[in-house]
Amino acid sequence: MSSQILDQKKANQKIRRIALEILERNQNEPVIIVAGIVQTGYELALQICEELKHFSGKEYPCHAIQVFKPAPLERPVSSNVDPSELKSAVLVLVDDVQNSGKTIAHALKYFLDFPVKAIQTCVLIDRRHNAYPVRADYVGLSLSTTMHEHVSVEKGPEGFTVSLS
Numbered sequence: 001m002s003s004q005i006l007d008q009k010k011a012n013q014k015i016r017r018i019a020l021e022i023l024e025r026n027q028n029e030p031v032i033i034v035a036g037i038v039q040t041g042y043e044l045a046l047q048i049c050e051e052l053k054h055f056s057g058k059e060y061p062c063h064a065i066q067v068f069k070p071a072p073l074e075r076p077v078s079s080n081v082d083p084s085e086l087k088s089a090v091l092v093l094v095d096d097v098q099n100s101g102k103t104i105a106h107a108l109k110y111f112l113d114f115p116v117k118a119i120q121t122c123v124l125i126d127r128r129h130n131a132y133p134v135r136a137d138y139v140g141l142s143l144s145t146t147m148h149e150h151v152s153v154e155k156g157p158e159g160f161t162v163s164l165s
Contacts, residue, residue, distance in 0.1 A: 006160070008161055012158075015047050020055060033062075033081065034048055034052070034091075036063075036064060036093075037104075040155065044094050045064075046062050063080050063081040066078045066079065072103065077110040087116075088116075091118070093111070093120070
């Protein structure tokens with residue numbers, strides 16, 4: 001049985017708040033790049049970039065990161081970010097749900113080889129089951145769940161929904 005945690009309206013409010021927090025924290029930064037972990041993390045990153053543009057009037061680059069979530073060490077992490085873009089930039093790394101922190105840790109490791117000014121992390125849902133020393137800088141909603149429960153973030157025509165099963 002599945003129960004909805006966030007409907008599209010509430011999820012969109014969380015995403016708008018995250019975008020505002022990113023702008024507030026980085027108001028003096030000339031370059032902010034948003035990169036989302038494929039699949040849903042990237043779609044969330046695209047929405048965050050739209051909200052950043054809405055609030056600031058500026059375009060923000062949005063890129064995809066490929067991480068093989070079931071076993072990140074089996075395949076290399078890759079991204080369509082041009083390394084020259086990262087020089088002195090603030091990189092906001094986005095994923096939909098943070099469970100143990102493993103996926104974000106592997107994505108972070110990939111970007112540590114580039115001359116970024118700072119790396120910040122963002123998740124729509126933080127389940128707080130951290131097995132890795134990764135904490136999200138921007139969180140839409142923190143949930144106390146068991147490891148046996150599944151959190152699902154899905155993109156619909158009007159935005160995202162979050163369910164727990």
